[in-house]
Amino acid sequence: MATKIRLQRFGKKGKPFFHVVVADSRAPRDGKFIERLGSYNPNTNPATIEINFEKTLAWVNKGAEPTDTARAILSYKGVLYKKHLEGGVKKGALTQEQADEKFTAWLDAKAGKISGKTEGLATSKADARKAALAAEAKKKEDRAAAIAAKNAPVAEEVVEEEATEEAPAVEAEAATEAPAAETKEEGAE
Numbered sequence: 744m745a746t747k748i749r750l751q752r753f754g755k756k757g758k759p760f761f762h763v764v765v766a767d768s769r770a771p772r773d774g775k776f777i778e779r780l781g782s783y784n785p786n787t788n789p790a791t792i793e794i795n796f797e798k799t800l801a802w803v804n805k806g807a808e809p810t811d812t813a814r815a816i817l818s819y820k821g822v823l824y825k826k827h828l829e830g831g832v833k834k835g836a837l838t839q840e841q842a843d844e845k846f847t848a849w850l851d852a853k854a855g856k857i858s859g860k861t862e863g864l865a866t867s868k869a870d871a872r873k874a875a876l877a878a879e880a881k882k883k884e885d886r887a888a889a890i891a892a893k894n895a896p897v898a899e900e901v902v903e904e905e906a907t908e909e910a911p912a913v914e915a916e917a918a919t920e921a922p923a924a925e926t927k928e929e930g931a932e
Contacts, residue, residue: 745769748802748809748817750783751776759781760784763794765802774915778802783816789860794820824849 745768752773754760761783764776780802781794799822803809808835809817828842837845 746777746805748780748799748807748813750810750812758786759899763799763816763851765807767900768808788864789857792816792820794822796822796825803871814904820855821846821850 746765747768748763748765749772750761751764751766752759752761762779763781763783765778765780766774766776770776778798780799781792783793784791794816799817799820803817803822803826814823823844828837828846831837832839832842
């Protein structure tokens with residue numbers, strides 16, 4: 744019986760949640776399975792992955808083939824790297840202590856990456872919130888200025904009317920002076 748490590752879908756439409764299971768390769772996606780190894784929730788950022796490391800490593804060593812997505816999940820959690828190191832120990836390329844040191848160093852580096860990502864997400868979220876509050880405050884000030892201008896338009900209209908009454912008079916004087924200047928120029932010729 745060919746066994747596969749794959750995902751079993753749960754959750755509602757648009758909000759998937761997966762169980763990582765070992766199943767016969769001929770069984771349907773959400774059908775009968777041999778053993779549940781963990782869960783995977785892609786809705787969170789970063790995705791939440793909970794796996795029973797020892798059971799999963801045992802199944803991988805027995806020959807269970809992970810699907811593409813399950814392989815990515817197992818690689819992310821270090822199951823495949825641990826299998827690789829155990830293969831090196833069996834071949835005599837390294838000792839068990841060296842393999843354990845390498846694996847713990849890899850786990851520490853991975854934990855640092857994950858914590859860096861979560862901190863980066865938190866700071867970007869805080870920056871976005873500050874920018875939104877600043878934009879909201881600016882919009883509120885603009886709205887208050889517009890309301891203040893709307894409530895006090897009487898004084899502005901009087902000033903505008905005086906300015907418009909003076910402007911035609913100035914234009915009329917300029918128009919009468921211009922033809923007189925032209926007639927003087929014509930007489931001089």
